[in-house]
Amino acid sequence: MSKTIAVIEDEPFIIEALQFLLEREGFVVMTHSDGAGAVEFIKSVNPDMVILDNMLPTISGMQILETVRASNTIATLPILMLTAKGQKKDRSAAEQAGASLFMTKPFANADLVANVRRMVGL
Template sequence: MSENAAKHILIVDDEPNIVLSLEFLMRRRGYEVSTASDGEEALAAIEARKPDLLLLDVMMPRKDGYQVCQILRERDDTADLRIIMLTARGRDVEREKGLSLGADDYITKPFSTQDVVTKVRQLLGDA
């Protein structure tokens, strides 16, 4: 890690195992991590402290990932937030919807941890 402060990643997923594995992976790479388990919690967390990047699950209770992405893109203070959507639905139509709502990238579950790290590093300019 450079002398810059650690970049902050918010992981939003309602599956604890996925949150734990992503959190471990990102911390090991030197990122600061916080988590949320649904869309409402994610928006509150972003309100409290804007992350550098959001790993956002699509299928969640209390606002899904598409709704959260759309809300964030409509707000001036979060319009530039890096968003990678995570989904178990790998169909092109879901991918297109996520990208059209403003997601920067899209990862299908189950995912390779190396793919996630690579995409995060590319979007944060750490690659």
């Protein structure tokens, strides 16, 4: 059965690239492009993992991460933070908030795919 990846990202061309890459690998990709409603989206999709941008409209990726980790139902969901804010302090803050993995933009497609496969146990 195909693994489902939830992508929360506000840049449409990055969404298209991620969707193409992951679907080509056989994943089901569900996307959402706003911080608002992101937690509800994750709950409704019930994915195997989440790729989460940090700088989103309305609510930041960090806030979404904290909300997920504090929830009863999706607290252990693997989350890959994918962000242009790649300074040490950003990485440290994401890790403290419970990110499973931290990747900075721009990324190599092969690295992203390899990390996703590993995080969903493939």
